[in-house]
Amino acid sequence: MTRLYTESLNIGYGERHIVKNLSVKIPDKKITTIIGPNGCGKSTLLKAITRIISQQSGTVVLDGKDISKVNTKLLAKKMAILPQTPESASGLTVGELVSYGRFPYQSGFGRLTKKDYEVIEWALDVTGTADFKFHPVDALSGGQRQRVWIAMALAQETDIIFLDEPTTYLDMAHQLEVLELLQKLNKEQERTIIMVLHDLNQAARFADYIIALKDGEVVKAGTCEEVITRDVLRKVFQIDAEIGRDPRTNKPMCITYNLIKGDYKHEKTAVPVYSAVSVNY
Known part of the structure; x- marks a missing residue:
């Protein structure tokens, strides 16, 4: 049984339709990556699945229940999301920010319990941010801040984590650092990871399952071998790609x-790409 899936999902803003009749299944305990050109509905889909926005029609189902009917705190105990541009953490220390992940478990005056502190320490430790616990978030590097936001998501103790372009604005080393952390969480703790990525080679390297979107519809969903193909990339991005094998x-x-x-047989513009390909229009 698939824990998380959508059925005939339609999402739009006013008269503009972003996601159209979309039905997808998210594999359990795997890393799923969503790829596609800008404006194709990747971030919109994540927001609808996590109930940040409402769909016009269709259903998002988690553990056999329509998420629109699930209590907010209960839903927050099952899924966490790291948005593309996290809200400002100005004036907060790392420890304070990560403690916000315990909100779904708090009641009454919202005081942290012994269990809360234990989970916060664990989240800091597993993300390698424990040394920054008392540092202002604003004083950290981009890669360090991203790991802290992931620590906050981990503090929610959810089985499912969504990340919208978690490598944006990071240099190559910090991108790899974040993606390897997510891979470790998936392998060692069996967390289900769903993330939007622009870099096709990063998507292929770290994902078990890829969903390729264009104009709010699924062009292809499947393994890396099934999606990262010349034909699929032509349909999704209008590129004529040469596909090889990662030697590692x-x-x-x-x-x-x-x-x-236009007619790709007669008119082409070469754009050489080597170890990484980021298709971002």
Whole structure:
């Protein structure tokens, strides 16, 4: 039984339809990556699945229940989300920010219990941010801040974690650091990870399952081998890609590509890409 899936999901803003009749299943205890050009509905889909926004029609089902009918605190104990641009943590220390992840478990005056403090310490430790506990969040580097936000999500003690472009604005080393942390959480703690990524090779390297969107619809969903193909990338991004194999993981990777303009057989613009491909229009 699949814990999390959508049925005939339609999402829009006013007259504009972003996601159209979308039905997807999220594999349990796996890393799922959503790819697609800007404006195709990736972030909108994440927001609807996590109930940040409402859909026009269709259903999001978690553990056999329509999430629109699930108590907010109960839902927050099952899924956490790290948005594309987290809210400002100005004036907060690392420990204070991570403690916010315990909100779903608090009652009465909202005082932290012994259990809360234990979970906070664990989240700081597993993300390698314990040394920054009393540091202002604003004083940290981009990679350190991202790990702290992940620690806050972990403090919610959810089985499912959503991340919207968690590597944005990070350099290559910090991108790898964050993705390896998420992979570790998946492998060692069996967390279900769902994230939006722009870098195709990062998606192929770290994901067990990929959903490729275009214009609010699924073009292809499946394993890396099924999605990172010349045909799928042509349909999704209008690129003519050369697909090879990552020598370290043996997973498919986009070695280089041409941007298709008009009739791709006669008009191409070469854009060489090597170890990483980020398709972001």
